[in-house]
Amino acid sequence: QSVLTQPPSVSAAPGQKVTISCSGSSSNIGNNYVSWYQQLPGTAPKLLIYENNKRPSGIPDRFSGSKSGTSATLGITGLQTGDEADYYCGTWDSSLKVFGGGTKLTVL
Amino acid sequence: EVQLVQSGAEVKKPGESLRISCKGSGYSFTSYWINWVRQMPGKGLEWMGRIDPSDSYTNYSPSFQGHVTISSDKSISTAYLQWSSLKASDTAMYYCARHPRYTNYFDYWGQGTLVTVSS
Numbered sequence: 001q002s003v004l005t006q007p008p009s010v011s012a013a014p015g016q017k018v019t020i021s022c023s024g025s026s027s028n029i030g031n032n033y034v035s036w037y038q039q040l041p042g043t044a045p046k047l048l049i050y051e052n053n054k055r056p057s058g059i060p061d062r063f064s065g066s067k068s069g070t071s072a073t074l075g076i077t078g079l080q081t082g083d084e085a086d087y088y089c090g091t092w093d094s095s096l097k098v099f100g101g102g103t104k105l106t107v108l
Numbered sequence: 109e110v111q112l113v114q115s116g117a118e119v120k121k122p123g124e125s126l127r128i129s130c131k132g133s134g135y136s137f138t139s140y141w142i143n144w145v146r147q148m149p150g151k152g153l154e155w156m157g158r159i160d161p162s163d164s165y166t167n168y169s170p171s172f173q174g175h176v177t178i179s180s181d182k183s184i185s186t187a188y189l190q191w192s193s194l195k196a197s198d199t200a201m202y203y204c205a206r207h208p209r210y211t212n213y214f215d216y217w218g219q220g221t222l223v224t225v226s227s
Contacts, residue, residue, distance in 0.1 A: 035213035044220050050213035088153055092212045097155035
């Protein structure tokens with residue numbers, strides 16, 4: 001199993017808000033920045049959030065990130081059908097990159 | 109425009125060797141680490157290891173140490189992932205991704221290379 005724990009799936013209706021959690025420990029999330037990646041079906045992952053809560057250029061402000069202690073959260077507001085994807089959190093743990101197991105978002 | 113372009117899909121037999129590549133362009137290749145990430149069919153992302161192209165320093169996940177070799181050639185801005193003896197369990201999509209020095213996020217990813225190992 002993954003070092004970081006995410007719910008396997010979440011769902012919500014178009015226009016609604018959803019949050020995805022990522023739980024770790026003091027050796028990873030507790031002492032490092034968290035990043036989030038979106039993987040649309042059949043494509044490579046894409047950076048969504050970096051350094052806990054920063055958005056790369058081109059990522060809409062519907063996407064947000066936060067971190068508290070050894071957990072992090074990705075928030076998506078105004079859900080669109082195009083947001084259906086797998087979402088992964090990631091950080092470092094003793095010079096090793098670790099990912100969460102991924103969360104499949106379904107927009108009903 | 110920053111790009112990481114990976115080599116094409118491969119079909120190999122168990123026991124064969126393989127090297128796949130990741131060519132960077134649009135940026136200073138030696139200023140960013142290159143990482144390799146495995147994604148087995150229907151599964152999540154697994155970090156395999158990384159290389160600093162400026163001096164070829166590498167570090168590997170314990171799960172992959174000894175099973176693969178990561179290398180690079182800075183003269184042609186290309187990183188490699190290599191196997192000496194493939195197994196059926198190596199069947200997966202492999203991505204390269206860069207991360208800026210002194211940071212921990214992967215800001216650009218390659219398109220992926222599908223490796224299929226079957227007798």
